[in-house]
Structure formats: structure tokens, C-alpha cells
Amino acid sequence: MDNKTSHWRADLMAGAVVAVLLIPQSLAYAMLAGLPPQVGLYASLLPLLAYAALGSSPVLGLGPVAVLALMIAQALGGLPAGVSAEAGALVLAAEVGGVLGLAALLRLDALASLLSVPALRGFENGATLMIAAGQLPVLLGSAATGFTLPDLLRSAPHGGLNPLSAAWGGVAIVLLLLSRRAGSKLLARLAPLLLLVTAMLLSAFTPASGGVAQVGALPSLAVPLGLPPPDAALWLQLLPSAALVALMAFVSSLAVSESLAQRRGEKLLPAAELRGLAAANVVASLTGGMPVAGSFSRSILLHEAGSHSRWSLVFVAGFMFLAMLMLAGPLAHLPKPVLAATIVVAVLGGFTLGHYGEAWRYARAEGLLMAAVTAAVLLWSIGAALAIGVVGSVALLIQRTARPHVARIGRVPGTQHFRNVERFAVECRPEVVGLRIDESLVFTNARGLVDVVLAHVREHRRGVGEPQRVLMLMAPVNHIDVSGLVALQELRGALAAEGLRLEFSEVKGPVLDRLKAIGWLEHYDVSLYLSHHEGMQAGEHALRPSLADHDAPGQL
Known part of the structure; x- marks a missing residue:
């Protein structure tokens, strides 16, 4: 078997493995963003082809991501009356693509340096904790809502509690954690999908789901082609949020793709990454999706599965299309607490306190910046946290260079x-x-x-x-x-x-x-x-x- 054939087979296998992980994540992150589950599936289809055509990394797992989903939820939280969240997501994706495309045209790939590593880690850890906290009401069958801990705590006493929902969510978390401790990488990767399928079957054919919130009937999963709504006021309202989402999408995606490129001995082109992300988000806005970026977990999976080229993303999109054809009916019976459990386990798997101690021991000012950004995500807002991260990173740079050594x-x-x-x-x-x-x-x-x-x-x-x-x-x-x-x-x-x-x-x-x-x-x-x-x-x-x-x- 020649190298070309083996590369094709490796890309096909990598695409199949990542699609298994992307199916539950795309559903979960769409729900996290306050959008219907099918929006996550749409965002995991044609946008991948756009990035494959213009991007440069063979292992960037593009699609909906948790941190961006939280930012999207906050951005869509104040939409005018009569404007649906889906319409807002299309406008947001189009603006994110436009901002990234303009940055690529002006060769502003240096924008990635606006967020230092401590600021980026502080933001990601804060978003991780907030995502997990935000899913607790869904796990417990509570009506509590909020994008910050104070908001969540204020609404908690009035949210109620459903013991059956808590049971579904608790059992799902335990099973997911056990699959990770089983020592089998294949089982850990398949576990979220197997769990969702099992939960759908139990919910559909047993009375055990009485009173537990379900995803509900979905429309036809044919990709809805069309332009975002031409509402000038809506576009203007979402533009600041789109700029923040674009910055985070590029910085986080570049961090993932650069680290893997160094590990693989490959050369990454930041300008091409900008173009690829811009095209992917524009396509998402034209195909019923939501803003997308690179995922660390899926990118690592592509790398470990042996991806050799961006054809692996084409295969991911192909498998996602097959999933859309097969899941339209069963998804209606999926219990939301189980979907929330997959989010909690996935995001908390990447959380670590070690970064704070390491930064504090090495440079206390940077350790404080990391903690401040995390606290701002949890207690204030996503926008404030990003602003603190950018301003703090620049301020520390100026402080270090203000007096020449x-x-x-x-x-x-x-x-x-x-x-x-x-x-x-x-x-x-x-x-x-x-x-x-x-x-x-x-x-x-x-x-x-x-x-x-x-x-x-x-x-x-x-x-x-x-x-x-x-x-x-x-x-x-x-x-x-x-x-x-x-x-x-x-x-x-x-x-x-x-x-x-x-x-x-x-x-x-x-x-x-x-x-x-x-x-x-x-x-x-x-x-x-x-x-x-x-x-x-x-x-x-x-x-x-x-x-x-x-x-x-x-x-x-």
C-alpha cells in the first residue's frame, strides 16, 4: 500500500473518530448558546469545508466550541422583541466572519498577541467554570438562569428542583467519568455518543422520563440556505460582541493549531488561519449555523488519529451529514439533563488549578492577571473579562519595558x-x-x-x-x-x-x-x-x- 493510499485511509479514520465526538458536542454547545440543537449540526457541516479549502492546519477540529457558546449566549441575551435567537446567531456568525476577513485583508494576524497566555488561560478557566455552573439548573431540572454566578444564585431560589432530572443528570455524569477511568481511549471517545443514544431509547420507550425536559421535535434537518436577516439595527447591536467573539475565536484557534504544528514539525500560516476561520463563519451564517472556532479536544483527537491533511475535515463533514439524516426523529426524545452532563464532563476535563500556581510562582503580576480575568468571567461578564485580559496584557508589557534593563x-x-x-x-x-x-x-x-x-x-x-x-x-x-x-x-x-x-x-x-x-x-x-x-x-x-x-x- 503506497503512502498516498495510507494517508487517505488515515484521514478517513480520523474524520470518523472526530465526528463521533462532534455529534454530541455540536448538540450540547448549541443548547449552551441558547439555540436549537440542530443549529450545532448545521455549524458542523459546510463550515468545515470552507476551512478545509482556505485554512492551513491539517488537525484543527473546527466547529461549535464551549467558550464561544457562552459568549454567544451572552451576546444573544438582549435581542430585541420579535428577533429569534437563530436569526441573531446568523448575524453574529456573519459579523465574526467579516471581522476575521477584514483582519486577514489587512494582515492583522498579530492580533493574536493581544491576549497573553495568562489572560487566555484565565479566560478559558473562568468560562469553563461558568459553563459548568450554568448547566447545573438543567441537570437539576431547575428554571434558574444566568450568565454570571451572581445572576445564577439570585434566580436559584425561584427555580425549583426535579429529582428525576437530577437522577438522569447524575447517572450520566457518573457513567461518563467511569468511561474515562476505564483506561480505554476508544471507550472514552465513544461514551458520549453511546450515552446519548441509550438515553434517547430509554426516554422514547419507557415512562422513566416523565417530567424530564427533552430536546423536543426538530424541524427537517435539511441545511437551510439563505442570507442573515438584513436588520441594520440588529447588525449594529451585535457588532461589539462579534468583535470579541472573533478575537477569542482566532486567539484560541491559533493557540491550538500552533501547539500541534510544533509537535508535528509542520509550518502554520497565521494569515491562512484567519482566512479559513473567516470563510467558515461566513458559511455558517449562510447555512443556519452559529459562530465556530477550533476545539482543543477535537484537534488533539485528529492529531492522535493520524490526520495527514485537511481532507479529514471533509470526512468529518460527510459523517456529520449522515448523522443529520439519522438523528432527526430520535433527537426529540433526548433528555436535556443528559446533554447537560456531556457538557459538564467535557469542559471540566480541561480545567486545572495548576496554571494559577505556576504563574504566581514565576511572575506574580501575571498570576494576578490570570485570576482577575477568571473572576471577571464568573462575576461580571465575558466582555469585561476580555477587556481586562487585553488591557492587562498590554499594561504588563509596558510596565516591563518602561525602564530599559x-x-x-x-x-x-x-x-x-x-x-x-x-x-x-x-x-x-x-x-x-x-x-x-x-x-x-x-x-x-x-x-x-x-x-x-x-x-x-x-x-x-x-x-x-x-x-x-x-x-x-x-x-x-x-x-x-x-x-x-x-x-x-x-x-x-x-x-x-x-x-x-x-x-x-x-x-x-x-x-x-x-x-x-x-x-x-x-x-x-x-x-x-x-x-x-x-x-x-x-x-x-x-x-x-x-x-x-x-x-x-x-x-x-
């Missing part, structure tokens, strides 16, 4: 290596202050450069001797913007006022090219050395730089 360095005895005087036993020459700038000089940190350097000069005078020049090791500097350039000019003037020369060593090629383009080194009489050791050994009057010293652009 400049180390005073000396020579390790017997070598030509230079290290921080505070960390190593080194030799310092009294006539030269050796410094190393450990980051690029840009507008966020440029203002603090002069004060930091002068502080090191004073320290050198107290401990070593009277210097005549300041030699700055520039190897870690990847970029100098205009603000950084002005800061260097001010530094040169401040040092000159104290009778000190400013000198550079090991300037990177791209940075040097920019300095040469405007004749900066010659104009300010700043000496340049190929190595820091050479600069330290040079006499008081070093040679001025010339094009002959570094005539190859980008050579350093």
Missing part, C-alpha cells in the same frame, strides 16, 4: 567574555564603564535610558575609578525607533557634559544600517567596535567609524 559588565578573568558585575566575579577597567543594553530602544522605554546609564556611571566611580568613556554592548538591541534615537542623542550630550565619550560595540547589522543611513555615528562622533573586548582594549581616542569597518549590510 542596562547591566554594568566586566571581563571574566582569563577570557574575552563580559558578564554582569552583580552576578559574576569580573575585572573592570577604571577608565571604561562597560554597559550592556538588554532590549530594544523604543518609545516605551527610551525616556529612562539617560537616568539608568548615569546611575551606573556613578556606581563605577564609587567602586572602580574615574572613567573617561562609556562603552555600550549593543548586541541584544534588535531595533531602535525614533524615540530611542533621541534618547541616545540625549545620552551622548549628558555624558559629554561629564567629560565622557559614548562608544558602541557589536551593533547588529539592521540597526547599524539605519544609523549609517542618516550618518548618526559620524555626526555625534560615536566610536564603533566589532567586539566588546576590542572596545575595552582600545585607547582613549578610538577610531571613528567608517563604512569600511562594516560594509556588508546586516553582517552582525
Whole structure:
């Protein structure tokens, strides 16, 4: 059997395995979003073909996802009277696709960096807990509702309780947990589908479901092709929520696909991911679906099942189509507590407290950001949590870069290596202050450069001797913007006022090219050395730089 045939068989098998997991998840996440179950099936069909045509990851399990379902539910919670949730979902999917498509057109794939890993993990953990909490009323047969813990708790005393619903939900959770502990991956994957089928049969042919809420009769599962409603006010109302859903969809999907691409030794194209997600969401809006994104659990399953290409998604869509033909009648008898149980077990399976402790031990500010985002999801709103995550991530970045890290360095005895005087036993020459700038000089940190350097000069005078020049090791500097350039000019003037020369060593090629383009080194009489050791050994009057010293652009 040749490789091509084996790849086709692997993709077909991966598609069948993931479809087994996607069937119950698509139903459950549509219900979580406050939509009819068939909407989840529609979103798991043609949108997969759109991503397969334009995306780049062979293992991104696209479709309805839990976190997005919670965001969709909040976005659709305040629809005007007379506008159905299905219509709102179509508009939301179209706007998500439009926002992602515009980002792809403008090459804004860097948007993924707006949410740091701690903010993203805090959001996902908070959403996980809120999803599980939101399913408790369904499990218990209660009418309590709410998208935050305070709302849920306020409505709980008036929601009532159905012991039979609690029994259905409790038994379903126990069976799902036991299937995960059985040690068989195949059983764990098939368990949700087997549970749903069994529950449908019991509910349809026994009186055991009396009083337990059921999915109810579904319309024909033929895919409804058509445009979203052209209601300008509705589109305007949902646009802010669509922007947040689009950001979360792209960030979470890219995080999943990038991690798996690294594991598989493959190259991922973020711009293609934007295009694929945009097309998938637009198609979802035209085929009765809801916003879609990549799922970590389904993506891992595609990877483990041996998916070689995006044809596996085409096969997933094919199996989903067969499921739609077979499930229209039986789904009416599916007890909602069982569907809620599959949601609870699925989402809580990815929850861990370990991330909080790890972040707190490594960087307390980032640990606090993670906890704050989680708390905002649970106690405030999805939009507030995302805003806190984005603003907090940017604020921490600015805080870290607001004061450039400049180390005073000396020579390790017997070598030509230079290290921080505070960390190593080194030799310092009294006539030269050796410094190393450990980051690029840009507008966020440029203002603090002069004060930091002068502080090191004073320290050198107290401990070593009277210097005549300041030699700055520039190897870690990847970029100098205009603000950084002005800061260097001010530094040169401040040092000159104290009778000190400013000198550079090991300037990177791209940075040097920019300095040469405007004749900066010659104009300010700043000496340049190929190595820091050479600069330290040079006499008081070093040679001025010339094009002959570094005539190859980008050579350093």
C-alpha cells in the first residue's frame, strides 16, 4: 500500500473518530448558546469545508466550541422583541466572519498577541467554570438562569428542583467519568455518543422520563440556505460582541493549531488561519449555523488519529451529514439533563488549578492577571473579562519595558567574555564603564535610558575609578525607533557634559544600517567596535567609524 493510499485511509479514520465526538458536542454547545440543537449540526457541516479549502492546519477540529457558546449566549441575551435567537446567531456568525476577513485583508494576524497566555488561560478557566455552573439548573431540572454566578444564585431560589432530572443528570455524569477511568481511549471517545443514544431509547420507550425536559421535535434537518436577516439595527447591536467573539475565536484557534504544528514539525500560516476561520463563519451564517472556532479536544483527537491533511475535515463533514439524516426523529426524545452532563464532563476535563500556581510562582503580576480575568468571567461578564485580559496584557508589557534593563559588565578573568558585575566575579577597567543594553530602544522605554546609564556611571566611580568613556554592548538591541534615537542623542550630550565619550560595540547589522543611513555615528562622533573586548582594549581616542569597518549590510 503506497503512502498516498495510507494517508487517505488515515484521514478517513480520523474524520470518523472526530465526528463521533462532534455529534454530541455540536448538540450540547448549541443548547449552551441558547439555540436549537440542530443549529450545532448545521455549524458542523459546510463550515468545515470552507476551512478545509482556505485554512492551513491539517488537525484543527473546527466547529461549535464551549467558550464561544457562552459568549454567544451572552451576546444573544438582549435581542430585541420579535428577533429569534437563530436569526441573531446568523448575524453574529456573519459579523465574526467579516471581522476575521477584514483582519486577514489587512494582515492583522498579530492580533493574536493581544491576549497573553495568562489572560487566555484565565479566560478559558473562568468560562469553563461558568459553563459548568450554568448547566447545573438543567441537570437539576431547575428554571434558574444566568450568565454570571451572581445572576445564577439570585434566580436559584425561584427555580425549583426535579429529582428525576437530577437522577438522569447524575447517572450520566457518573457513567461518563467511569468511561474515562476505564483506561480505554476508544471507550472514552465513544461514551458520549453511546450515552446519548441509550438515553434517547430509554426516554422514547419507557415512562422513566416523565417530567424530564427533552430536546423536543426538530424541524427537517435539511441545511437551510439563505442570507442573515438584513436588520441594520440588529447588525449594529451585535457588532461589539462579534468583535470579541472573533478575537477569542482566532486567539484560541491559533493557540491550538500552533501547539500541534510544533509537535508535528509542520509550518502554520497565521494569515491562512484567519482566512479559513473567516470563510467558515461566513458559511455558517449562510447555512443556519452559529459562530465556530477550533476545539482543543477535537484537534488533539485528529492529531492522535493520524490526520495527514485537511481532507479529514471533509470526512468529518460527510459523517456529520449522515448523522443529520439519522438523528432527526430520535433527537426529540433526548433528555436535556443528559446533554447537560456531556457538557459538564467535557469542559471540566480541561480545567486545572495548576496554571494559577505556576504563574504566581514565576511572575506574580501575571498570576494576578490570570485570576482577575477568571473572576471577571464568573462575576461580571465575558466582555469585561476580555477587556481586562487585553488591557492587562498590554499594561504588563509596558510596565516591563518602561525602564530599559542596562547591566554594568566586566571581563571574566582569563577570557574575552563580559558578564554582569552583580552576578559574576569580573575585572573592570577604571577608565571604561562597560554597559550592556538588554532590549530594544523604543518609545516605551527610551525616556529612562539617560537616568539608568548615569546611575551606573556613578556606581563605577564609587567602586572602580574615574572613567573617561562609556562603552555600550549593543548586541541584544534588535531595533531602535525614533524615540530611542533621541534618547541616545540625549545620552551622548549628558555624558559629554561629564567629560565622557559614548562608544558602541557589536551593533547588529539592521540597526547599524539605519544609523549609517542618516550618518548618526559620524555626526555625534560615536566610536564603533566589532567586539566588546576590542572596545575595552582600545585607547582613549578610538577610531571613528567608517563604512569600511562594516560594509556588508546586516553582517552582525
